[in-house]
Amino acid sequence: MGKMSDDAELTDIEKAAILLISLGEDDAAEVLKHLGPKQVQLIGEAMTQLDNIPQSSVEGVVSDFMHLVSDQTGIGINNDRYIRAMLNQALGEEKAKTLLDRILMSTNTSGLDTMRWMEPRQIAETIRFEHPQIQAVIVSYLDPDQAATVLAFFDDKVRLDIVMRVAALDQIQPQALQELNDMLEGQFSSARSGKSRTLGGVKQASEIMNFIDxxxxxxxxxxxxxxxxxxxxxxxxxxxxxxNLIDVDDRGIQVILREVSTDVLIIALKGAETALQEKIFKNMSKRAAELLRDDLEAKGPVRVSEVEEAQKEILTVARRLADEGEIMLGGGGDEMV
Structure with a gap:
């Protein structure tokens, strides 16, 4: 969606949420059926947080979308009438919740896909007594952050076994995937194609580890x-x-810093390399950087576990912003496409 001059502070996720609420429940449900669980979750969260959006912002978002559609389709639409009809739709948490409930109930998902919509605790209970190899396949199929939360519900021994098996996975044959999918009730269309599916591996294991407490x-x-x-x-x-934050560009660092409290940042930087500390300082105002340096020097010894927890909190913010398309995470195992 194109940038709006007067509403540049709105993220693409927020613009999508405003547009879908403006569309109304039926049309928005149709659109959201084509998105994955994580996208629906991000847009759903944005919907519930929208409050007192000025009419000019809503009109700007819808207007941008209309220009985009007319550019791509070449079909002229009566913009004024259409925008007014959209603006008549109410904004509110209840509508967003109803909308999400409808999608969850009506989307025709396969057994494995259904798991991605479930609460992590519910997934853990569902697979608790399955063979470890089945557990590993299911954990590999989930989004890494969801998989990490599921693993937290198992004891150390089981968790180790599952992660080792995830790392060892490469391809799973369609027949095996189909049987697993049938066991979870449903049909998995890609399994019928006769092609093996790449699942798991060391990269997947590392991404899951990124999200574990x-x-x-x-x-x-x-x-x-x-x-x-x-x-x-x-x-x-x-x-x-x-x-690895050293590899994030300056704009990305500034976006991350806007969402991190000074207290958390001080503790996290106590255990950081000097080069990363300097990168953080240079992406703050001179006054803020001076205050942070003073606070760092004044801060007494901090437990390693506290430093790790603070760094994890900042990494969670960074990964969320990367998922939302706000920043690009460089370094680590991220590939550029």
Whole structure:
């Protein structure tokens, strides 16, 4: 969607949320059926947070969309009448919730896809007594942040077994995937194509590890290292860790800093490389950088676990912003496309 001169502060996700609410429940439900769980979740969260959006902003978003559509389709639409009809739709949390409920109920998903819509605790309970290899396939199929939360509901031994199996996965044959999908009730269309599906692998394991709580992650990484030192190194090399923020461009650092409290930043920087500290300082105003330097020097010793927790909190913000398309994460295992 094109940028609006007077509403440049709106993110693309917020613009999408405004547009869908303006479309009305039926049309918005049709659009959202074509998106994945993470996209629906991001837009749904934005919908619930929209409050007192000025008419000019809504009109700007809709107008931008109309220009985009007319450019692409070459079909003229009576903009004024259409925009007025859209603006008549109410904004509000209840509508957004109803809309999401409808999509969840009506989307024709396969058994495996249905898992991606479930709460992590519910997924953990569903697969708790399955064979570890089945658990690994399902965990690989989930989004990494969702998979990490699911793993938190298992004990250390099971968690280690699943992550090791995820890392060892490469391709799964369609027959096996079809049987698993049938077990989860539903049909998985790509399994019928006769092609094996790439699933899991060291990269997937590293992405899941990125989202695991820092205390669990440290223990789990140590356990993996005891079993297979080379694999642990591979996973660590692919993980986006705090020091990788050095590879994020200046604009990206500034966007991250807007969403991080000073207290968290001070603790996180206590354990950071000097080069990264300097990068953070240069992306702040001179006054703010001076204050942060003073606070860092004045801060006494901090426990390693506190530093790790603060760094994890900032990384969670960074990954969310990357998911929303606000920033690009460089370094780690991220590929440029």
């Amino acid at each position: 820092s205390t669990i992650e440290a223990e789990l990484m140590e356990s993996i290292r005891e079993v297979d030192d080379g694999l642990a190194t591979q996973i660590q090399d692919l993980m986006f860790v705090f020091d």
